[in-house]
Amino acid sequence: MKRIDQKIIDQTLELIKSQEREGAGNERIKTIVNRLLNDLFNAMADLDITSEEMWKACDWLTQTGKNNEYGLVYAGLGIEKFMDDMMDWEDEQVGIHNKTPRTIEGPLYVAGSPESTSYAELETEAEPDGERLYMSGVVRDENGNPIPGAKVEVWHCNLKGLYSHFDSSQPEFNLRRAINVAEDGKYEFKSFVPVGYACPPNGSTDTLMKLLGRHGARPAHIHFFVTAPGYRKLTTQINIEGDPLTFDDFAFATRPELVPHIERIPAEDAPKYGKDEAFAKIDFDFNMVHEVTDAAPGENHRTRATVEA
Numbered sequence: 001m002k003r004i005d006q007k008i009i010d011q012t013l014e015l016i017k018s019q020e021r022e023g024a025g026n027e028r029i030k031t032i033v034n035r036l037l038n039d040l041f042n043a044m045a046d047l048d049i050t051s052e053e054m055w056k057a058c059d060w061l062t063q064t065g066k067n068n069e070y071g072l073v074y075a076g077l078g079i080e081k082f083m084d085d086m087m088d089w090e091d092e093q094v095g096i097h098n099k100t101p102r103t104i105e106g107p108l109y110v111a112g113s114p115e116s117t118s119y120a121e122l123e124t125e126a127e128p129d130g131e132r133l134y135m136s137g138v139v140r141d142e143n144g145n146p147i148p149g150a151k152v153e154v155w156h157c158n159l160k161g162l163y164s165h166f167d168s169s170q171p172e173f174n175l176r177r178a179i180n181v182a183e184d185g186k187y188e189f190k191s192f193v194p195v196g197y198a199c200p201p202n203g204s205t206d207t208l209m210k211l212l213g214r215h216g217a218r219p220a221h222i223h224f225f226v227t228a229p230g231y232r233k234l235t236t237q238i239n240i241e242g243d244p245l246t247f248d249d250f251a252f253a254t255r256p257e258l259v260p261h262i263e264r265i266p267a268e269d270a271p272k273y274g275k276d277e278a279f280a281k282i283d284f285d286f287n288m289v290h291e292v293t294d295a296a297p298g299e300n301h302r303t304r305a306t307v308e309a
């Protein structure tokens with residue numbers, strides 16, 4: 001089929017733009033929306049996208065909003081990954097090396113986790129079938145020195161692959177804690193080895209992934225925000241070594257530097273580590289970078305779930 005005349009596309013774009021009033025509204029939004037409409041209309045023409053398909057898309061977008069799944073769609077389509085790529089590139093341009101790389105936050109953080117100093121136990125509700133995990137390390141600056149006063153926020157899913165708050169069957173803040181490190185910069189937490197999970201079955205993301213011939217599953221991982229006054233916020237994750245999906249993550253979050261070795265300590269050796277049972281052990285240091293004015297900030301202000309104290 002012959003492509004629609006470019007003149008019709010351009011005239012329509014001009015007509016839309018003609019309604020904008022000088023000095024009113026937001027120039028940045030005008031620029032972005034006009035550019036996206038331009039790209040969309042040209043794609044509609046190039047690919048002969050039908051009105052039937054456009055209204056299907058509209059229905060899907062509506063449902064995605066109702067399901068509160070846009071955060072997941074950003075992850076699954078690689079948009080969140082690309083935002084990381086852009087920030088990494090900006091960092092490189094100004095000579096910043098993130099020894100601990102950033103990776104996606106995902107949509108399941110909840111602000112206001114219980115705080116403690118140096119050590120935390122993540123299970124509000126015991127997970128009796130879980131494999132005991134102790135993860136520890138030091139929060140360090142660019143020179144390897146500990147950063148007293150840093151905060152390590154950690155969150156992961158339960159053995160059903162579900163996160164507290166979003167899964168109302170779990171107690172609030174189950175598997176979510178905030179650890180303030182002392183002078184030595186050390187943190188440690190006790191939990192269990194989490195499992196991988198998939199997007200909600202038959203939800204908008206799952207539907208889209210199936211239409212793309214893709215799976216919607218993530219390998220087992222643990223999320224972190226690491227913050228300290230004067231340093232850029234570090235948003236990252238670690239993967240559980242050995243998960244078959246480690247390098248086949250539907251959210252593209254895996255980075256080789258974020259797959260620490262997991263060591264299995266048998267019960268008879270546990271006392272050497274001051275523990276009283278067999279456990280999986282992960283050692284991982286978080287390396288932070290001082291705040292700089294000419295690079296991408298570590299923080300963004302997306303809307304996040306929160307629980308009133």
Ligand SMILES: [Fe+2]
Nearest residue numbers: 106108221223
């Ligand atoms: Fe996650």
